[in-house]
Amino acid sequence: MAVAVITTMERMARWEPGARERLGAAALELYAARGFEQTTATDIAQSVGLTERTFFRYFADKREVLFGGQEVLQKIVVEAIASAPSESSTIETAMFALEALAEFFPDEQRAQSRLRQTVIVANPGLQERELLKLAALAQRIAGALVERGVVETHATLAAETGVAVFGVAFRQWISDEEARSFDEIQRDVFATLRLVTQA
Amino acid sequence: MAVAVITTMERMARWEPGARERLGAAALELYAARGFEQTTATDIAQSVGLTERTFFRYFADKREVLFGGQEVLQKIVVEAIASAPSESSTIETAMFALEALAEFFPDEQRAQSRLRQTVIVANPGLQERELLKLAALAQRIAGALVERGVVETHATLAAETGVAVFGVAFRQWISDEEARSFDEIQRDVFATLRLVTQA
Numbered sequence: 001m002a003v004a005v006i007t008t009m010e011r012m013a014r015w016e017p018g019a020r021e022r023l024g025a026a027a028l029e030l031y032a033a034r035g036f037e038q039t040t041a042t043d044i045a046q047s048v049g050l051t052e053r054t055f056f057r058y059f060a061d062k063r064e065v066l067f068g069g070q071e072v073l074q075k076i077v078v079e080a081i082a083s084a085p086s087e088s089s090t091i092e093t094a095m096f097a098l099e100a101l102a103e104f105f106p107d108e109q110r111a112q113s114r115l116r117q118t119v120i121v122a123n124p125g126l127q128e129r130e131l132l133k134l135a136a137l138a139q140r141i142a143g144a145l146v147e148r149g150v151v152e153t154h155a156t157l158a159a160e161t162g163v164a165v166f167g168v169a170f171r172q173w174i175s176d177e178e179a180r181s182f183d184e185i186q187r188d189v190f191a192t193l194r195l196v197t198q199a
Numbered sequence: 200m201a202v203a204v205i206t207t208m209e210r211m212a213r214w215e216p217g218a219r220e221r222l223g224a225a226a227l228e229l230y231a232a233r234g235f236e237q238t239t240a241t242d243i244a245q246s247v248g249l250t251e252r253t254f255f256r257y258f259a260d261k262r263e264v265l266f267g268g269q270e271v272l273q274k275i276v277v278e279a280i281a282s283a284p285s286e287s288s289t290i291e292t293a294m295f296a297l298e299a300l301a302e303f304f305p306d307e308q309r310a311q312s313r314l315r316q317t318v319i320v321a322n323p324g325l326q327e328r329e330l331l332k333l334a335a336l337a338q339r340i341a342g343a344l345v346e347r348g349v350v351e352t353h354a355t356l357a358a359e360t361g362v363a364v365f366g367v368a369f370r371q372w373i374s375d376e377e378a379r380s381f382d383e384i385q386r387d388v389f390a391t392l393r394l395v396t397q398a
Contacts, residue, residue: 091396128327154391157367158396168355172352194397197290199290
């Protein structure tokens, strides 16, 4: 009998509709309010009426709430580069990847991205993780460019430059009172990059 | 009597001529041969006839052998930017900083830099530390540009682009059979960057 009850509870937890999204949103709120270190998985789960066990069904650990999208981002850039027109220049191809990334940050996402940034800025360990995430993204872009036959030096410069554009655009996108779309900001930053590097 | 002996030994250790350089070189050799994790401070000190205690007089820990120059590098770039001609463009000013850095890597240094790279490439934790060092360098360059009145977006793009150039130049400088000076390579990479971003 006890076994049957646990099984039913597990099923409910497993199929809880929208549990991942609710847990993720609750985690960001708690990390921002109390600090990342001070928040436990139990706190997060309980705040949305779920168990710690359910939390760990969706996230390997507390950090994954903040960095779980990394593989998806990498996959998007690699696919975008592979499908860029063959006549594109190296930097145009890198920009294809960034435009594909921009779709990952629609306006509806902006409030959550702001909250996430608050959490990361407050914690040096998370800041390091964020820098390493961007470095890994640049390496994936460079690798995908090399796959297309781009010389390694050119690929690395285009990739790191592209990720610098992405990073500056991202910080602008989540800044107070910024209303332009991610894509629009990123195009502006790219134009600025061309100006700066030619001056 | 025992006290007097210890004091004399301490004095000898403290004033050991070239101890820092000998310990640093021995550490690199051992890290490369045995692995960073597998080498102890005692191993390093003993290999050059010194004590562990002497090692810790020169280095806070094993990692400092690899990353101890970081503050010096940061100071060099900040000073170079502050002393750049006032009519220089933002990217020219960033390049002044990189040229000042190039002086830090004379040809005599190349063999040791190669050895250091071997150690870092073999250890993911050290690779992360290296990426964070470059990110910190970019932040210092950006900050020094903002001090000169450069708009933050331009400063960040020039700084990150500049550090990308530095990183590519560094990897080229330590590659097998490369004989050009760091400065010459870095100028070539910068020219490539301009080509790539305009294409």
